Amino acid sequence: MFSKGILLSTTVAVLLTACGNNGGTGSSAISTSHMDAPEKTGAVYRANCVSCHGSDLQGRMGTQTNLQKVGARMTKPEIVEQIKHGGRSMPPQDRLTDEQIEGLAEWLAGKS
Template sequence: MLAKGLIVSAVLAVLLAACGSGGSGSGSAISTSHMDAPGKTGAVYKANCVSCHGSDLQGRMGAQTNLQQVGARMTEPEIVEQIKKGGSSMPPFEDRLTDEQIAGLAAWLAGKKKE
């Protein structure tokens, strides 16, 4: 279904609805690629998140989908809750991902902070 695809895209867009870094290009050298994710977390991100959040966490559906510095805006437990329950335009993933997959994503994303 097309609607399901749009929901999945919106899910990760909302994951960090508070993003708002504006993308003004501050030239920070922080690693933002999903390829720096540990173990299987990168594969989970690529399969479930990249369509909305982008391959470099830059966001593909507006500033709220940018995850490059999500750890500066949200704590790890808040990220877990966002992934599980969704919110705004992001659908919930608690029925699509295991608790282990969600915990891995949240731990990795919580480390994404301004340097």
């Protein structure tokens, strides 16, 4: 059985991974209720995260990649830390700027 800390780490372990970067060629408008990100943040998400986390944050690689309620499981600082440093199956997202990471974390922390 996983501890809460391991489960949280695993849940976001693939947060915003580069497991299929589409190079930003995805749709410019996602009209689902979960994808209410500000324009720039949505573009970062589509370019770097959609292939693992899905176009509706539903997760495409198992339940641990579902981000629809990630804000109920993790704080903004925890999300920032996970994106920056990775963990378990998620590599660090060192190609994202601090501003991009902050935007993603702010938006995702509101998902509860």
